[in-house]
Amino acid sequence: MRDATPDFEEFVAARSPRLLRMAWLLTGDPHLAEDLLQTALAKVWPRWDQISIDRPEAYVRRVLVNSHVSWWRRRWHGELPHDRLPEPPVDADPFEDVVVGQVVAAAVRALPPRQRAAVVLRFFEDLSVEETAEALGCTAGTVKSQTHRALVALRGKLPTRELLMHGGHRDGA
Numbered sequence: 001m002r003d004a005t006p007d008f009e010e011f012v013a014a015r016s017p018r019l020l021r022m023a024w025l026l027t028g029d030p031h032l033a034e035d036l037l038q039t040a041l042a043k044v045w046p047r048w049d050q051i052s053i054d055r056p057e058a059y060v061r062r063v064l065v066n067s068h069v070s071w072w073r074r075r076w077h078g079e080l081p082h083d084r085l086p087e088p089p090v091d092a093d094p095f096e097d098v099v100v101g102q103v104v105a106a107a108v109r110a111l112p113p114r115q116r117a118a119v120v121l122r123f124f125e126d127l128s129v130e131e132t133a134e135a136l137g138c139t140a141g142t143v144k145s146q147t148h149r150a151l152v153a154l155r156g157k158l159p160t161r162e163l164l165m166h167g168g169h170r171d172g173a
Contacts, residue, residue, distance in 0.1 A: 008048045012041060015057055018125075025120040026068045028109035036087065040064045061125065062135045065117050081113045090112070114149035118143055 010014070016037065023040075040063040044051070049091035051059050110118060121132040122143070132147075133140045 013102070015060070019057075019060060022061065022065055022120060022125055023068075024123050025105075026064065026109060026117060027071075028105070032071075036064060036068055039067050043067070053091055058135060061121070061127075062137070065121070065135055068117070069113055069141055076099070103158065107154050110157065111150050111153060115146050118146040119150045119154075122147055141149065 019040075020033055022036050023036040024030055027033045027036055040060060044060055048056075069170050108119060113120065118132060118137060121127045121135055122129070127135065129140045129143050129147075132143045136143065
């Protein structure tokens with residue numbers, strides 16, 4: 001068995017920002033996204049030598065999606081609130097200056113988990129229908145129907161850019 005640590009460390013260093021963005025889009029919360037990515041990487045590390053060397057990112061994306069679905073089904077993440085925070089909260093919001101980004105992110109977060117995963121993989125990760133189907137463990141037809149339903153829902157929720165920038169509302173009120 002070869003030593004997987006250097007290859008794994010290189011992969012994590014190179015791909016973590018993109019995988020973290022995907023995790024954030026799936027969870028809608030930067031802290032949960034970090035936890036989700038950490039969980040996925042912890043699941044992948046012991047099997048790193050067995051993962052296909054030509055497509056490790058696809059495998060990790062699938063672990064991310066499956067872990068997120070498991071979290072969503074379980075709905076309890078094993079965390080309990082405490083009176084004191086272990087560290088001061090971070091004030092930086094990655095979209096604080098981008099109104100459009102906030103609205104799109106909120107709309108994507110409002111989608112059901114399978115539709116959200118399909119949209120994130122197809123449009124934010126720029127995967128093909130087939131790659132998305134592989135990551136989700138379903139057929140290409142399911143990806144197409146989930147993506148179609150998600151886009152219909154998003155079109156119904158998102159105002160035009162002009163309305164957004166001028167503070168208008170979709171219903172004209």
